[in-house]
Amino acid sequence: MNQNSSPTTELAVSAHGLVKTFGDLRAVDGVDLEVRRGEVFGVLGPNGAGKTTMLQMLATLLPMDGGRAEIFGVDVKQHPHVVRQLVGVTGQYASVDENLTARENLYLFGRLLGVDKAAARSTAEDLLGRFGLQDAGDKQISQFSGGMRRRLDLAASLIAQPPLIFLDEPTTGLDPRTRGQMWETIRDLVAQGCTVLLTTQYLDEADQLADRIAVIDRGHKVAEGTSDQLKSQVGTSTLQLRLLDPAQTGQAVDVVRRVVGDEPVLTPEAGGINVPLPDANRAADVLIGLREQELLITSATVQKPTLDEVFMALTGHGAGEDDDTDHHDSDLEAVR
Amino acid sequence: MTLLSTSGAVDETVTATTHVGAQDLPARPSARDTLNQSLAMAWRATKKMRRNPEQFFDVTIQPLLFTAMFAYIFGGAISGSVADYLPIIIPGILAQTALTACMATGIQLREDMDKGVFDRFKSLPIARIAPLAGPAIADLLRYGTAATLTILTGIAMGYRPGGGVLGVLGGWLLTVVAGWSLAWIFTWLGTVARSAQAVQGISMMIMFPLTFLSNAFVPADTLPGWLKAFVNVNPVSHVVTAVRDLLNDGQVTAQVGWALLGCVVTVAVFLPLSVRSYSRKM
Known part of the structure; x- marks a missing residue:
């Protein structure tokens, strides 16, 4: 250790x-x-x-x-x-x-x-x-x-x-x-x-x-x-995407599925997609895939898991007390 | 360890903290350090007294009240007149107020120990006895106040001590010494009891028999034999008799010796016990 x-x-x-x-x-x-x-x-x-x-x-x-x-x-x-x-x-x-x-x-x-x-x-x-x-x-x-x-x-x-x-x-x-x-x-x-x-x-x-x-x-x-x-140790990063046109969400999900081979998670906001990545560098592949289909985005962020998620993964329960825990729980689901 | 010695020395922290010569640090506080730390703690205790003047109630109001009360109530019955009773009762009240004053030492220590600052005292490289000895030193003020006021009240009521100035000084001093010594019993109680209330309860149980089952208020020869036996071995009786000898006759009798020996034994037993239980306690 x-x-x-x-x-x-x-x-x-x-x-x-x-x-x-x-x-x-x-x-x-x-x-x-x-x-x-x-x-x-x-x-x-x-x-x-x-x-x-x-x-x-x-x-x-x-x-x-x-x-x-x-x-x-x-x-x-x-x-x-x-x-x-x-x-x-x-x-x-x-x-x-x-x-x-x-x-x-x-x-x-x-x-x-x-x-x-x-x-x-x-x-x-x-x-x-x-x-x-x-x-x-x-x-x-x-x-x-x-x-x-x-x-x-x-x-x-x-x-x-x-x-x-x-x-x-x-x-x-x-x-x-x-x-x-x-x-x-x-x-x-x-x-x-x-x-x-x-x-x-x-x-x-x-x-x-x-x-x-x-x-x-x-x-x-x-x-x-x-x-x-x-x-x-938690292992994955997350690519958070926001599409310019929420109506294209379906097409974008297809692209992600094809490139990463994993099911993306739709966020509550329209046009938001969270893509779990085994490796942060795969983010570029997703972006190129979207570009080829002429699907426009407004933002793209690659995020490491927060320590909250680490804590969750290590102990199997949240960090107690912390008011943010519930909020991060949903994030964690997205990562998984 | 390097200590801040001048203003602006904060910048020296770097040098002070990067060279850690753990081997050169003393393994225990020296006698001089112990004394200085105890005095610093006594300084804290006097500051505390000044901010909480109610701590002086038991050593100011009580001697005034008890001296007047006991003298007028019991005076006629026991000695025929108040004036004749005063030479008996004043030394008795002196012993009693000293005992109540040192009882408060234990209660206050217990209250104090429950506060966060004692965690810091424990974490500091100071002698374990300092937090106990500090209040004990500061409490000399309380015993002195109690003894002075009791004697003055007596004099105001017509008491004329036969021992003269030296005799009175001797009696005063013995009262203060006895109070300080007996306080270690209550200090020890303070370190072992769970709460201030517990200290108070236990202290009362000790204090009442010790003062009332003594010759403090009543001459022992009027008592039944079994009680007289207890009264005669009660250390408070020895202190009372010794103070009487000093105040009324100006004589340093064998009783003074016994009283002082009692004080020494009490401190020798309860001071180490207090330090030990304080060091263990969290």
């Missing part, structure tokens, strides 16, 4: 056979994970798949029931204090102190990390500025919006400049604009050399941010690879 032959110290995270049980539930059931230095690794899965539990074990927040893990070659079970110095954790629910202001929060975490008073104060200022929170510095956290809390939370994780950052569902519950800002922040971190391990239930988030993705379902890893590799 993973042909990483570089020495283990090149790995930021190396975990084997991670297990966590809660009563009868095997929340994490034998997961292997290797995260290389400097990459963004996405753990993708629906709610309750075991993503957060896995992250908490790696961050020394939960004891492991089985398996072993190393962070930059340091054993998590043996040396939790060292691991805590290497990892910054930003939780699913912003873990900042409600009783303090934003500025006081950052000051406190600085002091806890051994920064002297003056430096803790100036670090707090820097981070407030960097995360666009300087105007809200003296506000109490209870008055913060969800997005501001997340940003402050992330800022707090960066005080110690940890080389590895865990982001547990960094944008869950944020509006699209705030989500975009968060993505930018994460990209900045990576540009500065951080390694990021992030969990998400949003397929497009993993697609946007992660170099490599592991798909987790019910405590198991069901797939791993780059977003493109995962998509190509």
Whole structure:
């Protein structure tokens, strides 16, 4: 699955056979994970798949029931204090102190990390500025919006400049604009050399941010690879055609059948045809076939399957929660 | 690990994060780090107190109320007059308020631990004892307030401590030390109980027998034999007697020694227990 032959110290995270049980539930059931230095690794899965539990074990927040893990070659079970110095954790629910202001929060975490008073104060200022929170510095956290809390939370994780950052569902519950800002922040971190391990239930988030993705379902890893590799596992592309004259749909279907040897799918819009392709290059054959019959089109797009479809194909069910799932189901039918 | 030390040091992140010398990192926090982290946590606790002044109700209103109430209700019956009762009741109230004040320590810790910020505390490379020791240090303020107000109320009501200034200081100090030491029992409860309500319930069950089945309010020789036996081994009785010796006679008696020994034993047992159960708990 993973042909990483570089020495283990090149790995930021190396975990084997991670297990966590809660009563009868095997929340994490034998997961292997290797995260290389400097990459963004996405753990993708629906709610309750075991993503957060896995992250908490790696961050020394939960004891492991089985398996072993190393962070930059340091054993998590043996040396939790060292691991805590290497990892910054930003939780699913912003873990900042409600009783303090934003500025006081950052000051406190600085002091806890051994920064002297003056430096803790100036670090707090820097981070407030960097995360666009300087105007809200003296506000109490209870008055913060969800997005501001997340940003402050992330800022707090960066005080110690940890080389590895865990982001547990960094944008869950944020509006699209705030989500975009968060993505930018994460990209900045990576540009500065951080390694990021992030969990998400949003397929497009993993697609946007992660170099490599592991798909987790019910405590198991069901797939791993780059977003493109995962998509190509689903195997087909789709040619989406729109005819100029919907009345010619019948003729066009005949052409497609002849060229690809497969039944095209008519879309609800008049004149729309979706053609499943075993190979994206066959799109040209279809277009030439239409041209020869003088059937005119208004648009033609070749699309790779979305991660939603990947998820569907890998796990046999949708990504849960996601409102888009139903919408993509019909697409998936078209691909098949 | 390299830490931000000057403003504008954000750009240095690149160098700081690309060279990871995991081998050079300390395996555990040093004693000095532990102290600094505990003090930072104490700073947080005092900020919290300032924003939630109701945390001071039990150490301000209660000593005033209880001192006046107990003195006027029991004074005549037990000692013939309120003035004669004050030397008995003031040390008793001191012990009682110290105990209620440290009971709140456990309840507040439990509430605090349920909040998200404790997840961060757990994920930080800090001594496991710091999140517990911080509030304990800050609570010295509460015990000090309670003890001061109780003594002042007594003096306002006509109490003239025979021990003089030094005796009063000694009694005050012993009250604060006893409160701080006993608080570790409730801190431990806070780390093992499921909810703040549970801590409250269990704490009440411990607090009432300990204060009322002692010599805090009534001289022990009026009690039936079996009860007297318990009262005499009750550590609160030792603290009360020791505080009486200091306040009323200005003498450092053997009771003071026993009271301090009791404090040391309590801390020696419950502090490690608290840290252990906190580290395990998620």
